[in-house]
Amino acid sequence: MSIWRPEFEAALELFASVSASVVRRGFAAPVLVGGAAVELYSGSAIATGDFDLVTARQDVVEQALQDHGFVKPRGPGSLTRGWIHPDLKLGFEVVGSALLDGRAEQARVRLIDASAGDRFAVISVEDLIADRMGQYASGAAPDMLAQAQTLFRLYQGQDDSYLDRRIREETSNDYGIDDIL
Structure with a gap:
């Protein structure tokens, strides 16, 4: 039995797949930060509505998101910087290019194994x-x-x-x- 709410766990699995695609292209995996990292570490005791990502290669990550079915919302009241997957209720957005503006130790980033065998990176607690x-x-x-x-x-x-x-x-x-x- 999972410790996370089902929609969050599904988003983690999809994020792991996106991350694996980025790594297969020869780039560092994006790092999960913000509210989604809080939800991950808290076992969904604190829930989020979005996945914030840090990557030096926003273009590569956004292409991987598109390749996995993510779309940019359109129309009034839509997020313009983030990405949405039609099957998820959570937005994904690249919020920076350096982890905490370079103040965090990259060596402390954790790699988490997802159930499908892919991995994703998350900021240290x-x-x-x-x-x-x-x-x-x-x-x-x-x-x-x-x-x-x-x-x-x-x-x-x-x-x-x-x-x-x-x-x-x-x-x-x-x-x-x-x-x-």
Whole structure:
């Protein structure tokens, strides 16, 4: 039995297939970040409506999305930057070319095996928590503190020293690991 809601698990499988296509073309797999990474690590305790991706090769990833049946929404009120698959209710969008603007350690990116045998890359839980804390510290996203706390509570095995350093970097030293305990 899966720990994720069915539509999210289906989207993960499709993302793994898209990622495998990108890798077969000789490029690095896109990295899952943002709300979808939160949902992944929280076992769907925190749900998302989109998949945010980071890749240095947006053109290659978007071609792979198209090859897998994704389309750009059209018409009034549609997302113009993202991609939608007709069978999914989740949008996919490339949101950056460098993981947390180059502040995250690429070596900490996790590779996850999907059930069909493909793999996908996801930001480390430490960098994800630090990102949530950075958004919280900005004052623009007060709900991000709860997300960071939930991720910290649910996920086992994080590197607390790295996590504290990354939180301090993302929050201009205003917060640290003690603020999410």
